[in-house]
Amino acid sequence: MNIRTRFAPSPTGHVHIGNIRAAIYNWLFARHEGGKFLLRIEDTDRERSTPEAVKTVLDAMAWLGLNYDEPPVYQSTTTQTHLAAAERLLKAGHAYKEDKGGTGQGECIVFKMPGTDMAFHDEIKGELKKAAADMKDFVIVRSNGTPVFHLANVVDDIHMSVTHIIRGDDHIENTYRHVALFQALGAPVPKYAHLPMIVNAQGKPYSKRDGAAYVGDFKEKGFLAEALFNYLALLGWSPGGDREVMSRDEMAKLFTFDRVQSSAAQFDVQKLEWMNGVYMRSLPREELIAGARAAMEKQGVWNDAIAPDYFARVIETLGERIHFFTDVADQAGYFFSDEYPYDEKAVQKRLKKEGALDSLRELRERFAALSDFTAAATEQALRKLAEEKGTGAGALVHPVRVAVSGRGEGPSLFHMLEVLGKDRVLKRVDAALARFAA
Template identity: 50%
Template sequence: MAITHVIRGDDHVENTFKHIEIFKAMGATPPEYGHLPMIVNNQGKPYSKRDGAAFVGEFKEQGYLPEALFNFLVLLGWAPGEDREIMTREEMVEAFTLDRCKSSAARFDMKKLRWMNGEYIARQPREDFKREFLARMAAAGLPATPLSGDLDAVLDPVQPRTKTYADIPGNCVYFFTEDYPFDAAAVQKRLAPAGVGALLREMADAFEALPDFTHEAVELAVHAKGESLGGLGAVVHPLRVAVSGIAEGPGLFEMLVLIGRERVCARLRKAARTAGAG
C-alpha cells in the first residue's frame, strides 16, 4: 500500500514496537510512526461523550458548520504559526509540517469552537445563511417575515452575532412575534429593580414624541436619559430586556428602529406594568 507514515494517538505508543517487529518479520519496511497527545477536557482527562458532543453528527445537530469543526480539530494538535486560526483546508494542507505538531495534550475548548463557528457563519454568503435561517424558523413554527421591515434588514445584525445555528430563533425571535420569551435572570437583574417601571414609561413617552424614529434620534433620546441618571447602562439594559426578552443582541438603537416605534413603545409600556415600581 506504500504507506510511509502512521500518525495516531499516544495511547498506541506501547503497541508500536510490536507493529514494527511484525513488519520486519514479513520482510517489509516499517513506516515512520508518530504519536500525538490525546484530546482532553477542561479537567485534563480524555474527552468523551460525558463532556458534550462526541460524534460529527451531534455537532451538526447543534448547529456547527463542517468547515469550522474541521478547522478547530486540526488546530488542536498542530499550530501553523503567525497566530493564524481561521484557515481553509487548502491553506492548512499547504502549511502543514509534522514538526509543528504539539507535544502537549490539546484541551477541547467549547468556547473557542463556538467562537470559530461564529466566524465561519459571519463569512457565509447571505443566501446560504438565509436558507438555514428559514429552515430553523419553520421548524420552530415561526413566520419567515419579521413584524416590520424586510428579512435582510434583520439578518444584517443577526448573522454576524450568530455563533451556531442552534442560536436560531432564540437570538432573534422578538423580531418575528410579540409572543417572545423573557430570560428570567435578565428580568431579575434589569427589570425588577425599583424605578425601572417608571423609566420604561418615560422612555416610551420620549420615543413617541420624536419627530422621526431614526437611529440617530433614538440614540440621542437614550443618551439624554442616561446622562440624567448618571450612566447610560441604567437605560440601555432595561430597554433591551423589555423589548427583546434577553440581555444580549444587536446594537440597541439599530434593534429598536428595526422593531419599529409603535411596537417598541407598546412593549415598553407592557413591561413597565410588571417591572420594578417607583
C-alpha cells in the same frame, strides 16, 4: 514517490474527534505532498456496521470537506484477499495452524513473529524498537474462518498501495506486528506516523463523558466545520510561530510531521468556541442568514410568515452577537413573536425602579409622535427627553429594552426599535406598562 494515505474507520455509528483528527492529518499530509487520500471502511463487524453507521462516517467526511481521491474500499468485500494472504503465509512457513479453544470449531491460523528484535522509524516519534522476547505470535484467521484486524488491515493497505500510515499512537504496539506482516508478505513496509492522543482534563482518552466527543455532536451544537477543522488540526500540530487561524489550503501547505507534537493534547472546548466565533464573524451575510434560518427550522421555531427581508435585518442587527446559529432563536425570539418571556432580574433592575415606568410612559408619547421611526429618529427623541429630564440616556434606554424584548441585554437599542417597527414598539411598551404598573 506517489504518496498515498488512508483513513480506515470502523463504522460504529459515531465518529470520534480523535479519529477524525487522524483523518484530517492524513488529508493534510496527502495534500501537502500532492498525493492521494483514501478512505477504507472497515465494516467487517456485521453487528455494528450497518448502512446507517457507514453513512455517519461519510457524512462526517463530507461535512468537514475531507474529500478522498478514490472510491471508498469496503473491507467486507476484500475478505478473500485476506484469506489468500493467510494461505500464502502458511505455505511460506510464516504462519501455522492451531486448534486450542476459540470461537469456531476449526483451527485458527497464527502468524509467526520473526523472532528477532524489531525497529522502525516513526515520522513523529523517531526510532521505535522492541525486543524479540516481548513480542508474541498472534492469530490472523479465527477458527471460524474470518480474518482478524491485523491481517485485514495490512493486506488492504498493500492492495491500496498505502505509503504512509497515520494513526493514533495507541497503535504503536500493533505496528511491530504489522511491519512483520508486510515483510512476510514481501510487500514494502509503509512509513508510519503515530499521533498522540486527545485527552480530557484527567489525562485519560477523551470520551463522550467529557462532553461532545463525536463529529455529529459538534455539528448539532452549531459549530462550523471550518472552525472544528482548524481547531482539531492545531490540536497536536503547529505551523510554527504565531499562526492559528488558517484556511485548510494554508494548513496543507505548511503541514509536516516534524511539527506534530509527540505528547498528548487536552481538548479545550473554550478555545474551540473562540475559534468558532472568529469563523462566525467572518461569515458572509448570506451564509449567516441561511445558517440561522436552518437552525430555527431545526429548532421548530421557523415560521414561513417571517419575511426574508425582515429576517435579514434581524440578523444584521444581531451581528456579532450571534456565536451559534441557535442563538437567534435562543436569545432573540422577541423579534419573531410578541409572546416573549420577561427576564425577572432585568424587570426588577430596570422597570421596577423608581420612576422607570413614568419615564417609559413619557418616552412612549415621544415615540408615538415620530413620523418616521428610524434608529436616528428614536435616538434623537430619547436623548432629547433624557436631557429635559436631566437624566442619563441609560435611564430611558434600559426600560425600553426590557419592555420591548423582555431582556436586559441585546443589540443596539435604536436599531432594534427600527427593525421591530413603530407599531409593535408602542404596543409592547403599552403592554409592559399595563403589566408592571401594579
